[in-house]
Amino acid sequence: MGKLYKHHLFWPLCILAALLLFNLFYSPDFFSITMHDGHLYGSLIDILNFGAPLILVAIGMTLVVATKGIDLSVGSIVAISGALACLTISKGTDQNALGLIVISILLAVGLSVLLGAWNGLLVSVAGIQPIIATLILMVAGRGIAQLVTGGQIITVSSSKYSYIGSGALATLPFSIFVVVLMLIVALLLTRKTSLGLFIESVGCNPTASLMAGIRANWVILSVYVFCGVCAGIAGLILSSNVSSADGNNAGLWYELDAILAVVIGGTSLNGGRFYLTGTVIGALIIQTLTTTIYMIGVPPEITLVVKSFVVLAVCLIQSDSFRAAIFYRWKTRHYPGEKESIRHVS
Known part of the structure; x- marks a missing residue:
């Protein structure tokens, strides 16, 4: 039991279970899943489907954070990717042409690679602090997305493109399979090759890693590129789900939610060891939490509050030092004679 209690997934899983149980008590049919036209429908399915873009962005953010970096531009990359894909499709004579859909996807992902590489070069080669380097694209990226869309919302009428975000495969939303694929790729690259060890080494001590023969610049560049790809694919899912691209609002605040997901999952912002499964949770x-807030009817103006x-309560529950302080206060209040022994053990 002690090992289970100390496992990095213990508290995230407990918090997720508590949220799900609260929803079940508030709405008894929360766990109900129905089949309609070969598709599964239900609140749990919606959480997986609508959470797919955030999971993708958070997976890429995890590797960046593991190198003791941060990427504030992922929300802008989400907007740019969706805007470019929708613009390309809208210019075609037949919006359902498979070749046009493939070209739009490749262009969007290719641009995401370049944007991720831009961030990586600023951090690894130019030596700019990650928060500043990515803040540049965070601000400029919104402008680029609005330039692509002309300041308007671009709508498309392509069933093939909308399949990415709203289609189903084996009765489940197709977006879930995209997330699983990217998670498997990330796990294989970081757990079955030496890349994961290099990332953790660079995050712990880049100077020592360089002296050990690890090309820290290439490692940092690769994680920012991968993060850009994840954000680009997330942009495709978001825009295809609503068959439109909004350069101003698409992916807004995704960078903050992704960082929260990484922290809640057990990865430290100080770099080093990282947990991809924890990030997904x-x-x-x-x-x-977002679904719960909307379900219980919290007014939109105080939703973020x-x-x-x-989220603050969740982070405090996960904090070892916070739990130790609470336990120490409770113990000394109820057992004053043990105050000195507890302090000595601590």
């Missing part, structure tokens, strides 16, 4: 917690307080 963290993203599911945030999406479940409620969400921030809940």
